[in-house]
Amino acid sequence: MSDPNTAKPAGEPEVREHAVDFNYYLRRCVYVFVAVVCAVSLMLVASYLPHFDWPAKVAMILVVACTNAFVVAGFLMHLISEKKMIYTLLAFTAFFFAGLIGLTVWAMQDFPAGTVTH
Amino acid sequence: MEIPYAVHPRPDTGIYNAKVGIWLFLASEVMLFGALFSAYVLIRVGTPPGEWPHGWQNVTLGTLNTLVLALSAITTLMAWVACKVRQFGKFKFFHGCTLLLALTFLCIKGFEYDDHLTHYEIHLTAGSNAGGSIADGHMVENDPKKDYVIIKGRFVNDEQELIDLRSQKDIRETELKIPRSQIKDMQSYGPWHNDYLALYFTMTALHALHILGGSIVIGYLWGPGRKLWKVDPEHFTNRVEVSGLFWHFVDLVWIFLFPVLYLM
Amino acid sequence: METIVHEFPPYREHEAAHEPGAHGHHEDIGFWRKYIFSTDHKIIGIQYGFTALCFMLFGFFLMLMMRWQIAHPGAPIPVLGPLLAKILGQPAAGGVMSPELYNSFGAMHGTIMVFLAIVPLAFAAFGNYVVPLMIGAPDMAFPRVNMASYQAYVLGGLVMLVSFFIPGGAAQAGWTSYSPLATSIPTDGQLFWIIGMILLITSSLLGAVNFIATIIQLRAPGMTWMRLPFFVWAQFVTAFLLLLAFPPLEAAAIMQLMDNVVHTSFFLPTGLAVGGQLAHISGGGSPLLWQHLFWFLGHPEVYVLILPAMGIVCEIIANNTRKPIWGYKSLVYSVLVVGFLSFIVWAHHMYLTGMGTKIATFFQATTMMISIPSVIILTCLFISLWGGSIRFNTPMLFALGFLPMFGIGGLTGLPLGLAPTDIPLHDTYYVIAHFHYVVAPGTIFALFAGIYYWFPKMTGRRMNEFWGRVHFWGSLVFMNLVFMPMFAQGLEGMLRRMSDGGANYSAARVPGVLDTLPNDIMALHTWILWAAVALGVAQIPFIINLFWSMSHGEKVESDNPWGATTLDWQAPTPPPHGNFAEPPQVYRGPYEYSVPGHATDFTPQNEPDRPGTPVFSPAH
DSSP, X not given: OOOGGGOXXXXXXXXXXXXXXXXXXXXXXXXHHHHHHHHHHHHHHHHHOTTSOHHHHHHHXXXXXXXXXXXXXXXXXXXXXXXXXXXXXXXXXXXXXXXXXXXXXXXXXXXXTTOOOO | OOOTTSSSOOTTTOOOHXXXXXXXXXXXXXXXXXXXHHHHHHHHHTSOTTOSOBSOSOHHHHHHHHHHHHHHHHHHHHHHHHHHTTOHHHHHHHXXXXXXXXXXXXXXXXXXXXXXXXXXXXXXXXXXXXXXXXXXXXXXXXXXXXXXXXXXXXXXSOGGGGTBOTTOOOOOOEEEEEEGGGEEEEEESSTTTOHHHHHHHHHHHHHHHHHHHHHHHHHHHHTGGGHHHHHOHHHHHHXXXXXXXXXXXXXXXXXXXXXXXXXX | OOOOOOOSSOOOSSSOOXXXXXXXXXXXXXXXXXXXXXXXXXXXHHHHHHHHHHHHHHHHHHHHHHHHHHHSTTSOOTTHHHHHHHHHOGGGGGGOOOHHHHHHHHHHHHHIIIIIIIHIIIIIIHHHHXXXXXXXXXXXXXXXXXXHHHHHHHHHHHHHHHGGGSTTOBXXXXXXXXXXXXXXXXXXXXXXXXXXXXHHHHHHHHHHHHHHHHHHXXXXXXXXXXXXXXXXXXXXXXXXXXXXXXXXXXXXXXXXXXXXXTOOOSSOOTTOEETTEEOOSOOOOOHHHHHHHHHHHHHHHHHHHXXXXXXXXXXXXXXXXXXXXXXXXXXXHHHHHHHHHGGGOGGGGOGXXXXXXXXXXXXXXXXXXXXXXXXXXXXXXXXXXXXXXXXXXXXXXXXXXXXHHHHHHHHTTHHHHSHHHHHHHTTBHHXXXXXXXXXXXXXXXXXXXXXXXXXXXXHSBOOOHHHHHHHHHHHHHHHHHHHHHHHHHHHTTOBXXXXXXXXXXXXXXXXXXXXXXXXXXXXXXXXXXXXXXXXXXXXXHHHHHHHHHHHHSOBOSSSOTTOOOSGGGGSOSSOOTTSOSSOOOOOSOTTOBSOTTOSSSBOOTTOOSSTTOOOOOOOO
């Protein structure tokens, strides 16, 4: 135990959840980075496409952004191999997030005819 | 007295305490940024057509920042992997990179903010200038002792011409000297200028505060906090993982902020 | 199948397995680290409790002064008037409350009572003290985060208090701080309010994370989810409400801060005029956006106020009827459904903002739906009384008082939740009566019950029973005398937040269209004022009892003087750092009272079926 930089796990009683292979992770990180670069490029291209109107472009860009987010969350945050409890928490959060945005937008769009001036 | 499952996972949940804690905290952060995104949606949808700015950001810098942050997310994960395989030297390298990339991000952001805050829209008094009634450009000289300001920009007739910069191909900017007597109103492109910039500054500033906070935590672990490595490497690894999760979340927020504020 | 013997806390092979500086030793850590900068959940719980009670008293005095002004507009306030004039100067010149001062007292009364008194007392104080004990844990999952959350709370409270003394005074735009009013009022008090709120929200978020992680991770072996006392379930759901509902208000507060300081227009519409002049702002914002973001928290917030109270009442009723709670599973599912639904009912606070019928119907439907699980909870508590051997001690009196009071409060909420009937009632005194019934003789009664109930565990002494009953009867009678007349006032059309009690409003009568407030309605102001003063007097025995009993109260004869089944009563009195000498093993549910054939009329959760029963693993 003289070299602090390579503290060996001697005496640690716990079972390591998964044997961690450094190179495996390095490879996955390269793939994720490439995926991010592709996603960013796609979004850039989509935003400059000449023949689409803004709502369509916004939809395309958001789809790519969500995919990008899933890649980061899934691989870098280990969400893909995470436990059920975390999924449950995130599912509820997603529901309430959707409710916050969706219901608020609906509320502001639903008003009796002629009562809003702009 | 010791808190159980602080380092090793609880059998039925399969997670250690800090991991539960950080995911809970991240859920609350989703709602925090979610509320800001909902404000963006509402304000934008409520804006009359043709009045929402486009092309007011430097897309190159934004893209660069996106890649910088994505790379820092990678180095954060690799720092944790290095801890897991008990190679502290690699941990020091990777999180050192994370901190440098964070600093780069903040510097670019600071440059962008400065760019906006030195960009002025000057309304001229009636009949001042045949070229147009609004001067728009970056401040070159604003000496209070002198009776003029110099900006590098152009004249336009209507504010509407300043809204959609993406559709305007070649904007020629020249140095314009404007006497103070002709200035009716002068306002920089700060958050007060319009709601798009208000949202841009508020959302990116809050995000930048999170970058700063995350950097402080990672910096602590990289610096003085590394004492724990010698005493309990698994506990230290967990701290690296938990702070890494926060960092990845901050990257996730940027993944949405960038297209929403720069590309739409 | 082999039985896994699970050691608790987990066995560590190497000696120095904790961070340098952590307390694994039993040396004396000194006064400051033991009582002021403590990380022990019990000390923190008591800190929260005392601070919250002080704020509650302060908020009560604000209300008394407001009630004086309503009953005697323009008259100098007796006793406190000269003091106010000396401290605040012009807004209280001559001891008379100016309208601006009334507005600031009103805004701060609401803010202080909700965020500085009730939530810290119900959630943080009781939760911190009791929850780890009830689940058999040595402390909260994150003790230092716990300390940080208390410190953020104190800081937030200080900022709110300081705001009274700055030029312009405290916030005046109501506890709801609606824009554009909140941005137009020429005082920095609004800014202090926002900063205070950000600190308080931070405190609540840290607390919520701690509670949820603790309940998930630190339950003792054998303590399955369906063996948790209902109090723990209630705190668990409350923590989730705080966790997910507060951040949108924090975001909104940041945006309002930007509006106030940096002159953005998040909530300021185009064409806004302030004081007759067009405001020099960019416009384009939406005042409704603030309302949506505020009430997205605001509605779950009221469930934060009530759920811990229901939990406390449940524990006390089970204990003092000596029988199991009726419908434990219904209670658990109901509280989960209440928590879930509370996120999608918020716009029933906004029926009069010009919403369309479709969205109003949606929120009306969800609001009606949420009343179902609330009624189920109340019904289960009522039915639990049937066939019980009821002990009418002070905690039980308050718990019993809670039931009909919350019933009145809840039922009077129905016409407010239905959009058509809300139209004449919105922003009237009917609303004030409704929510005060739920929180004042509702939640606060439950909190009093909890203080009398858990006092022996905290101090080893009982509070005086006689003065406890005096406190109860006085509070019950005068709470009703204060708030019941307000229903009548609201139904007659008296609006909220009128500093002169409606005199000017009455003067603006239009024959056949807008009538004056009837004299008998206006006369109620005086009754309410004196009932409120009497209510305050009724609290004096409680305050004296609380402090006197700490050193002179009757000593309890055992660790479990009430004969309770839950783990908190199986711990030493008062529980030491780490709570349990040996980790408790849980064998049964939380309400095993009067089990046939058992020697005593209660069976603690950690009592084994027979001596020598093996320890079992916590893997469920």
